[in-house]
Amino acid sequence: MADEGFDFRPGAQVPLSGAAGQTAATFALASAAYRDNEVAEILKANNEWHKSTVKPGPKWATIFAPNLGEAFARAVQLRMLGGGRKPLxxxxxxxxxxxxxHCLAANRIRKERDSWLTAVMVLTGLIFLPGLLVWLLVFQVRRVIAKATDKRASALATTLLIGVAALAVIFLIKMPFTGFWAWYARAAVVAPVAGWFWAKEICERTARDLRERWDSLLAGGGIGAKIPEAVPGSPGETAAERLRQGLARLTAEQQSNSVFYAGPKGILGMGTRWGSWQLAEDLVPADADKEIHPFRSWDVVRSIHDQLRMLERGPLNTGGFPKPSIKHWVVTPIGENAKAVSRPGGTDVDAYQVKTHAIQDICNKQQFGSGDRHYLGVQWTLWDGQLIITMLITVTVLHETLRIEVTGHALGPVHSLFTTKPEAKTKEVAKTIKFWETRTQKLPLVDADEVVRLAVRAPFTWYPPILDWLGGKLVLPEPFGLRHAWADQPWRHRFMADDALRAATPILRVVHAAAIRVLNENGVDTEKFGTRSAFLSTAVQDASPRKADLYDA
Incomplete structure (x- = not known):
């Protein structure tokens, strides 16, 4: 992997790209690490191009299945920080x-809970293993029955548990053994039940903590992530140092100026291409007796870059563009169904950044045939990070034809699954006297089956691969990026769609004006360029989103 040895210099690590207003999407995705929904809920957030999957464990081991928060936090931690990970x-x-x-913090909270639950399992379960196995078998059968959609089956699951409890009471009274084994049998029946009540208190306390963090993130991020294991206390703490370097590498890769074009999926991380406008005319001398002064594509791009920096300025004091991010991108083509990407490497890359001289060479030379391409990008992060608008400009010269292409990309908000706040668990029950009326009954955060599931999983959390095999895991879509994997289309939101469409016209006019200025300075007849620019300027006012990368051929 390129720039494997990159690390931050000593000192404070300040986020480079984040702004104060870019927190909504960040905290919405982070909140998934604290959620207690069913893991299959995340499949609802799959979009047209990027689909995560849930790999189930054996059918007989469904009691080991993770919930959404557990599966999400582990999958993201492994994918973003795991050894030998693929580029992001x-x-x-x-x-x-x-x-x-936040995924690390959630895993840490659960690990502390699981340490207590493991002690409970040893003291009240492992020592009295026969009784524990019987109770676990009952809960597993009950769990399978309860998953049926038939209400009768659900009632049967509850009846089963009550019936087994009654048999346990009879067994305690009519003990078939005497002496030591009689007392051990009684303890084997009672101890797991006592352990369940103990475990329930531990699980309830942790569930409240996780839900408070979930709610706090969606309310504005009041509770921060605590990960002391990422701060080395001494030179010998290699695990903490590796974690610190992994987080530093993650931040550095986020700043990379290398992106990937995946056919109809568009540029990964920027969204699909919804519009495209080309200005292409012949390079003819303005004076028939003189030749055109030689210039290169980079000269036009540099002029466009300088003019784009003035976008936030206007003749009227009436709002307008916020300051955009203007950046030179190296775009690498990959297959539509590619499962991995490879970032540029070598001496022309430093800390995941392609150096300026290499970008200039790509702009001037790699305009036809295989290889990376250069694009100048103007990007706005709007709606607290929920909308990403990117306008890309590329300049090519083939024979005597200069072509300036402007394309629009838009990445919509994260799926609404990630913005739902925790709700109290309740159910409607009939009133005792006025049975024709109902009332809302508040339920505990952690029910009986959930306590058993957490307690059974706890001893195995010391070696997570076993849990992945027994209970299943979340498989993330590849090539993976946190933002685009769960993004909706912006066109369903009227104002977001308006923002994306309105950006096209001023960008197109600024690009054309800057390019024509360079052509005039170098002795090029710009009459045809001006006519074509005016035509495009009229056409772009009626911009509408379409799938520009789906060619009807």
């Missing part, structure tokens, strides 16, 4: 390091 796609409009830190 940038998450524009978010701070991936913050999301990963």
């Amino acid at each position: 796609i940038q998450s524009f409009g978010t701070e991936p390091q913050v999301i990963v830190e």
Whole structure:
């Protein structure tokens, strides 16, 4: 992987791309690490191009299945910080390091809970293993039955548990053994039940903590992620040092100026291409007796770059563009169904950044045939990070034809699954006297089955691969980036769609004006360029989103 040895210099690590207003998407994604929904809920957030999957464990081991928060936090931690990980796609409009830190914090909270639950399992379960196995078998059968959609089956699951409890009471009274084994049998029946009540208190306390963090993030991020294990206390703490370097590498890769074009999927991380406008005319001398003064594509791009920096200025004091991010991008083509990407490497790359002289060479020379291409990008992060608008400009010269192409890309908000706040668990029950009326009954955060599930998983959390095999895991879409993997289309939101469409006209006019200025300075007849520019300026006013990369051929 390129720039594997990159690390931050000593001192404070300040996020480079995040702004104060880019927190909504970041905290929405981070909140998934604290959620207690069913893991299959995340499949609802799949979009047209990027689909995560849930790999289930054996059918007989469904009691080991993770919930959404457990599966999400582990999957993201492994993918973003795991050893030998593949390159990541940038998450524009978010701070991936913050999301990963919350995943680490959630895993740490659960690990502390699991340490207590493991002690409970040893004291009240392992020592009385026969009784524990019987109770676990009952809960597993009950869990399978309860998952049926038939209400009768659900009632049968509850009846089963009550029936087994009654049999346990009879067994305690009519003990078939005497002496030591009689007392051990009684303890084997009672101890797991006592352990369940103990475990329930531990699980309830942790569930409240996780839900408070979930709610706080969606309310504005009042509770920060605590990961002391990422701060080395001494030179010998290699695990903490590796974690610190992993977070530093993650932040550096987020700043990379290398992106990937995946056919109809558009540029990964920027969204699909919804519009395209080309200005292409012959380079003819303005004076028939003189030749055109030689210039290169980079000269035109540099002029466009300088003019784009003035976008936030206007003749009227009436709002307008916020300050955009203007950046030179190196775009690498990959297959539509590619499962991995490879970032540029070598002496022309430093800390995941392609150096300026290499970008200039690509702009001037790699305009036809294989290889990377250069694009000048103007990007706005709007709606607290929920909308990413990117306008890309490329300049090519083939024979005597100069072509300036402007394309629009838009990445919409994260799926609404990530913006739902925690709700109290309740159910409607009939009133005792006025049975024709109902009332809302508040339920505990952690029910009986959930306590058993957490307690059974706890001893295995010391070696997570076993849990991945027994309970299943979340498989993230590749090539993976936190932002684009769960993004909706912006066109469903009227104002977001308006923002994307309105950006096209001023960008196109600034680009054309800057390019024509360079052509005039170098002795090029710009009459045809001006006529074509005026035509495009009229056409772009009726811009409408379309799938520009789906060619009807």
